[in-house]
Structure formats: C-alpha cells, structure tokens
Amino acid sequence: MLPELSPRAQKLVEVLTKFVNEDCVPNEERFAREFGQGAQRWQAIPPILEELKIKARSLGLWNLFIPKEYPESPGLTNYEYAHLCEIMDTGNMEVLIKYGNAAQKKKWLVPLMEGKIRSAFAMTEPAVPSSNATNISCSLKKVQGGYIVDGKKWWISGAGGPRCKVFIVMVRSGKSNEELMRDPNNIGLQQIHKQHSVVIVPADTPGVTVVRPLTVFGYDDADHGGHCEVVFDNVFIPTENMVLGEGRGFEIIQGRLGPGRLHHAMRALGQAERALDTMVGRAISREIQGIPLSSRGVVLEWIAKSRIEIESARLLVLSAAHAVDTKGASKSKAEIAMAKVAVPAITLGVIDRAIQLHGAMGVGQDTPLAGMYAGVRTLRIADGPDEVHLEQLGRNEVKKYKARHASKL
Known part of the structure; x- marks a missing residue:
C-alpha cells in the first residue's frame, strides 16, 4: 500500500503544475527564439530562462530533488519527489552532495x-x-x-x-x-x-x-x-x-546511478503525459470529412491504452520510490530496475501513437513529439541497457524459485 501524499507535497504539486502550465510551456517559443540558430546556440543563455529561474526560486521550486537525509535538502522523500519530477527536470549534483x-x-x-x-x-x-x-x-x-x-x-x-x-x-x-x-x-x-x-x-x-x-x-x-x-x-x-578516496569509484557511481535511473523514469512519465495530452488535443481538433478523429474507435482505443499504460508505469515508479525511502537504494535494486526498463518502453509507445495521429506533422518540428521520442529512446541505453537489468531481474527470479523449492530439488 502506497502512502498518502503529504499536504506539503500536494501543495508543491499544485504550485509546480501551475508554474509549468502558465509560465514554462507558453514560453517555449520565446526560449527557442532567444536561443538562436547555428553556433550561437552553444553560447546562448536565453533571458527567459533566467526569468523563470528567479520565479521558480520565489515559489519554492528549487533543488527539490535532493534527498531528505542531506543538510542541503528541502526535506522531501523520494516518494514525494516522484510526484514532482515527472512535471519538471532534475539536478546533476548527487555525487558532490553525497560524497563531496x-x-x-x-x-x-x-x-x-x-x-x-x-x-x-x-x-x-x-x-x-x-x-x-x-x-x-x-x-x-x-x-x-x-x-x-x-x-x-x-x-x-x-x-x-x-x-x-x-x-x-x-x-x-x-x-x-x-x-x-x-x-x-x-x-x-x-x-x-x-x-x-x-x-x-x-x-x-x-x-x-x-x-x-x-x-x-x-x-x-x-x-x-x-x-x-x-x-x-x-x-x-x-x-x-x-x-571520497582512491579506489572508491564504484561505491560512488552505484550511489548515484540507482536514484538517477529512477529520476529518468519519473521524467519519462511526464513526457508520456504530455504526449497523451497532445494526442487528445489533436484527436479533438482534427476532422476528416467533417468528423473529428476523437469519434473514431481506433483513436479512442489508442487514448485509452495510453492512459492505462501511464497509470501502470506511475505505480511502478511510485512503488520504487517508496521502496528507496523505506529500504534504501541498495535494497531496492529490483524495483528501480523494473521502473527503469518499463517506463521508457511504455512512454515510447504513447509517443508513437501521438506521432501516428499527427501524421507527417508528428515527425517534424511543429510538435515536441519527435524530440521527445529521440530523448526517451536513449533511456533504454542510458545507465545500463535494458538487457543488463532484465538479465539480473530474471536471475533473481530463478534464485527465488530455487530458494522456495529447495527441499523438492
């Protein structure tokens, strides 16, 4: 049974969702414009980005990812942060926070x-x-x-x-x-x-x-x-x-990669939600021979399957986050691995349906779908390819079976 979200975390979800929907998403075109073209893009710091950072800090939406056991943390559990991470990005400071x-x-x-x-x-x-x-x-x-x-x-x-x-x-x-x-x-x-x-x-x-x-x-x-x-x-x-010390590199990367894999899954969920929202918007607005796509059975099936898959993936992520809170990352490797493997694959399926519904527009630059697909596809390779995690998960299942049936073998 997963715990109820704390009132503080619920409030943060509300504030963050409002900030993203009203301040970030509407400014995506401005960001792209200020970011520029060609070589300029590698040196640009768009003013809108700095404006949004100032507002985010004023709203208390800053460095929320830092685990609560560290003095630099805002005090959220991994389970609480999981509800926030799918709405936003995360930091890259874990090594220094934990081991510096x-x-x-x-x-x-x-x-x-x-x-x-x-x-x-x-x-x-x-x-x-x-x-x-x-x-x-x-x-x-x-x-x-x-x-x-x-x-x-x-x-x-x-x-x-x-x-x-x-x-x-x-x-x-x-x-x-x-x-x-x-x-x-x-x-x-x-x-x-x-x-x-x-x-x-x-x-x-x-x-x-x-x-x-x-x-x-x-x-x-x-x-x-x-x-x-x-x-x-x-x-x-x-x-x-x-x-930390010579020869302690593996200790460090294992401490970083576990939560990092989970953060990847959390962020992928957010992209799945946006892909579904884009899909539904397209289905409602696009008509063929005067009939909206949202009335077509196959389109409704795509939407329904996407919602089922996203909710299933979210439960995997929340369960893994709660396991890290209660057991620690080192004892939650199976939960983290399941989320790491399943969520990107599910997200890719949702994005793919959204692309299909948009037709040629879906593979171009007028929607975020193609870029999202490229990014999420890399998660099946990043921080260990799916096959590595699946092999370990399978090996653990075999080990548990042998332990249960030891007396019969």
Whole structure:
C-alpha cells in the first residue's frame, strides 16, 4: 500500500503544475527564439530562462530533488519527489552532495545549487563497452601534488553548454582487468571493483577539450549543453580533487546511478503525459470529412491504452520510490530496475501513437513529439541497457524459485 501524499507535497504539486502550465510551456517559443540558430546556440543563455529561474526560486521550486537525509535538502522523500519530477527536470549534483567534502561542496556544490554553473558527469567511453563500468579505462596517475587524467569520454551530457564549469570524471586509478586476471591466486578479480576513482576536473583545466557534440537522431540538444565527446589530455588536478578516496569509484557511481535511473523514469512519465495530452488535443481538433478523429474507435482505443499504460508505469515508479525511502537504494535494486526498463518502453509507445495521429506533422518540428521520442529512446541505453537489468531481474527470479523449492530439488 502506497502512502498518502503529504499536504506539503500536494501543495508543491499544485504550485509546480501551475508554474509549468502558465509560465514554462507558453514560453517555449520565446526560449527557442532567444536561443538562436547555428553556433550561437552553444553560447546562448536565453533571458527567459533566467526569468523563470528567479520565479521558480520565489515559489519554492528549487533543488527539490535532493534527498531528505542531506543538510542541503528541502526535506522531501523520494516518494514525494516522484510526484514532482515527472512535471519538471532534475539536478546533476548527487555525487558532490553525497560524497563531496566540505571544501569541495563550498567550491562547486554551492554555485551549482544556486544555478550559477552546471556540471557534467563523464563516465562513458568510446573504446570500451561502458555498460560494464569495470571496463572504464580513462587513466589516473598519481604525481607530485596531485594526479594526471588521460583518456577520452563521450556522450557527456551538458558538456557543451556555456555554464558547464566542472566535470565529475570516472577514472581507472588501479590495475587493468588484464592485470587482475593474470593474478595466479585469482585474488585480483576480487578487487575488480576497487580499481576506479571519481575525480573533479574543472572544465577550464589545460588539456580538457570538448571535441564535438554528438546528435541523437539528428538532435544536438544544445539547449541543455548537448552530449559531447571530451578528451582529457595529460590533465593535472590537485590532490584535493579526489572524491571520497582512491579506489572508491564504484561505491560512488552505484550511489548515484540507482536514484538517477529512477529520476529518468519519473521524467519519462511526464513526457508520456504530455504526449497523451497532445494526442487528445489533436484527436479533438482534427476532422476528416467533417468528423473529428476523437469519434473514431481506433483513436479512442489508442487514448485509452495510453492512459492505462501511464497509470501502470506511475505505480511502478511510485512503488520504487517508496521502496528507496523505506529500504534504501541498495535494497531496492529490483524495483528501480523494473521502473527503469518499463517506463521508457511504455512512454515510447504513447509517443508513437501521438506521432501516428499527427501524421507527417508528428515527425517534424511543429510538435515536441519527435524530440521527445529521440530523448526517451536513449533511456533504454542510458545507465545500463535494458538487457543488463532484465538479465539480473530474471536471475533473481530463478534464485527465488530455487530458494522456495529447495527441499523438492
């Protein structure tokens, strides 16, 4: 049984919904206009964005995603935040909030929370299958006074924006997998999750180069900094830029990725809702031979199926969020994985129906549907492909069956 939403959270949902519907959505065209064209888009900070940030803060709609166990938090549970996240975007500060020391927080977290700068999390690499993070090869070498970072990353979201001032980078600080496998006593493989670290690299450090933006089905997503290829070439960072400690990279990314996967699912729900709203609007307004599409049985079926699927997906997300609140993220991996896999797939189905109903208009730039589809499709790959999570879920079901029937086997 899921708990009732607190009065405070209910009020926040009302305020946020009003803000998005009355201030954000109506200003989307102005944002696009102020954002500009061509190369200008990679340097633009649209005035409307700054105006909306000021209003959002005045309404108390600021940094709501930070878990309640941290002093920087506004005090919401994951379950409460789940109701809000599908209406808005979320932050990228979890690593510093959870694992940063006082000096790191003062230097980087404070301006991040104030919205003065942005950060980018650099993990994925082109040369290795990064869905298994033990393959990460961007190297960290200890030198006098600090470390040298060398390697190439890609699909680094936000790296191309003018306000991206800091990278949080996953690096290999220990032995390679090959070295561990050559250990004659096989002891090395037991240490495979202690060979990586997470470090802070200021974006203006010599040797850091944003090589190019990568496109998702042709979309460069420059409005939030794109998804870039980044090279770290003999980059020096001081010792104090190590997060938590050498060899603790896996501990950090596991602490970040669990809630991050759930936030992805929450936001996907919001896009599913908007796609359904767009679909219904089209069905009511579009007529064929004087008959509105909303009177057609197949269209009504699409609308009904979409509503059923969205409500089912929402229950998965809320259940996972509640599990994190009550059991902790480490003991809620199954719930998070189910939401991570199911919600993007359901959302893609809803968006696809909306596109179909719009015809040629649905794949163009006059609706948000094509861009939404491109973005949500990436979620089936981001933070671990669906297949990885499905394999683990299946393995757990087999394990539970064997445990139940141990005496009969």
